[in-house]
Amino acid sequence: MNVFNRSRSGKILGGIAVVGVSALFLAGCSGGGGSESSSDAPDAGGELALKIGTALPQTGNLAFLGPPEEAGVLFAQSQINDVSADTGLTLDVVFGDSGDTDNKAYETEIPRLLGENVSAIIGAASSGTSLQFIDQVVGAGVIQFSPANTSDAFTTYEDNDLYFRTAPSDVLQGEVLGNLIAEDGNQTLGLLVLNDSYGTGLAKYITESFEAAGGEVVAAPTYNTGDTTFDAQISELLAADPDAIALITFEEVKTILPSLFGAFPAEDLYFVDGNLAQFGEEFPAGSLTGAKGTFPGTSVDDLAAFTTDLNDFWVSEGNDELTEYTYGAESYDATILIALASLAAGSTDGVEIAAKLQEVSGGSGDGEKCTTYADCAEIILGGGTADYDGISGPITFDEVGDPTEATIGIYQFGEDNRYSAYEG
Template sequence: MSRIFIFALALVTFGFGTAQANEIKVGMIMSFTGPLESLVPPMVDGAELAFNEVNASGELMDGSTITLVKGDATCIDSAAAVTAAEAALAEGVVAIFGADCSGVTKAITQNVSMPNGIPNISPAATSPSLTTEPDNGLFYRTAPSDARGGEVLAAITADKGVKSVAITYINNDYGVGLADVFEAAAESMGIEVTAKIAHEGDKADYSAEVGVLSAAGGDALAVLGYIDQGGNNIIRGTLDAGSFDQFALGDGMIGTSLEEAFGDELNGSWGSTPGSLGESFQKFQAYASANSVDPNSVYAGESYDAAALLILAMQAGDCDISGCNGSTDGRSIADNIQKIANGSGPKIYAGELAKGLRLLRAGNSINYQGATDVNFTEVGEAFGQFLEKGYVDGKFVNVGAR
């Protein structure tokens, strides 16, 4: 069952005072339930940090404010995700922030965004298959593709001295794509793949999968699944069986709920997530921390950027020699996202959205850097960087950029 929530950011959620006359509705279709449930709140925090910033500034389109219409993408139920997006569309949204999981993101793009001509931008959908899916130029993602992410994780694994690895992956677009890339990259680096098996995300018993993986063995087990469904159960089963004590973890497995579940049991394991440690991140880290948002949460920065790009792209519409009045037309927003991220004007970082809006209103171009040094390929996906994650004393830590 899909769930729809309406949040008036200017009045209810953040207490900014009386809403302005020009209300702009944006859909936020994220997996508030399902296998990513514990990872979504930090993404929402990152996005709302950008919406909060703009509403407080009063600089968007003569004081217009953003109202979010929230719906549950579920991560695993494409029909429910589409229903949630359609309900948001009926509320009058002009763009969609989301979704997160690749399968439901694809369903929303093809069944809601394309037929209705409105853009959607995902902070977390990483399946390589999305690169070639038709989207009429309406779909963007601020997280880089797993076509690169799988290679990074394999390189980290090789650097750990691993000579053999078993692989388990969630049986959907995300898991299949990441597993295929990881397997090919690992083998090219001289790592033997002892087993590669899919798992479902909603089983009560994973003893069969644990048995196959344990029998295959290896120096490490690569778990390319979801933190709240399946992946955590398989880790528990292999730990209890004594078959693995080192784990290579995909981005869907990295979060505080894994730390809480396993504590020191995963010490010495590793993983990778999109992210960087450069100037953009340093500025985002300071700004997010000052506003009680954890900048180190997986996809928090990508979420801030996705929200910010939607807002800036609105202001960049309806331009003439006197400047840009702004537009909520879907085609205009979609086309301007690319221009803003890949622009040649002044650099705009986290916490500087009001400055960006003023420049755009005056008819100037900007180069949005945001939290993650956003720059898009010609098909609208972030080139992106990756962070190597270590697991030390029961916690994930940043090791370095890749």
């Protein structure tokens, strides 16, 4: 697999984009939240009963991401509790549904989770959905930690220092995808855009990157969550006769694509993290051959060992086999980081845990590298500072809870309508 190095010229060299992102994020506010029990330092002989909730998409237009994300949380919980006799910390997880901005499952689920006295809530996957309840969560002194939010709105959001994410801002994915489309020789681009903070934000950065490379966006129709017909938007795109089309959507893409098959070359279609899926037999063989897409995170090929273990564990818990793995590693890492921060704080209070999250991610710059919960916990309980490098990447939070390092995977569909790493 080739490596794409981010530079001002925006050249795409293929496969994985490894980018340092701290320069792209503005200084902003992030901070405090609460639950129970507090002390100044971790105590190996003490007991910490940590409880977190999840507001991940069991329903709605990102429901296909729910299983890998919940699997990541559950897998991390099992490893945390496997060594609870040594660490003194046990983790309880209350699972909930974020839904989306159409079905609004979060309106009943978030109060239910907060009523369980959780210290943190992992979710939502959708940036637009997270923005519907972030004030409610951080206002209760509880951490909101998303494995998948990419909207740049969160970087400067007034969140009481209680919002964190293991996915990078759309500034990065937009730059990588816009450059990829240009490097493929396309001079004009059409965008089909979900009208929420994720869709419009990502469209903005794709446009900026593509136009900086000399291209022109010739059409960018939008649609709203809950829409079921897209004829007008597709007609507008095709009438503009673009060289390429980027689909900035969620699961609605399954309804959109059949109208493009035969009307637009598959190899000139581009996907994003919200809709890049292993479609397989959902569409006729060869329907997507040559189409490309991006999503943040370590390459699924490089995560082969983790995804095998994740799937085996998930199935052993009585669930169906996973068909998608997007954001599973980020959900796993989010759970591990919350537990490590709780250990470092010697507390299950949300505000105190949040105050340690940057430190245990390596953001303080003076920690000892470790890659498993058990090893990091041993460092903390020995009086040291742990610097957790996760399955999804180094993470390393800045002062606003954004990761300062990230990878953007570039993928391409084959004849079987399944994607694999793009070799360039």
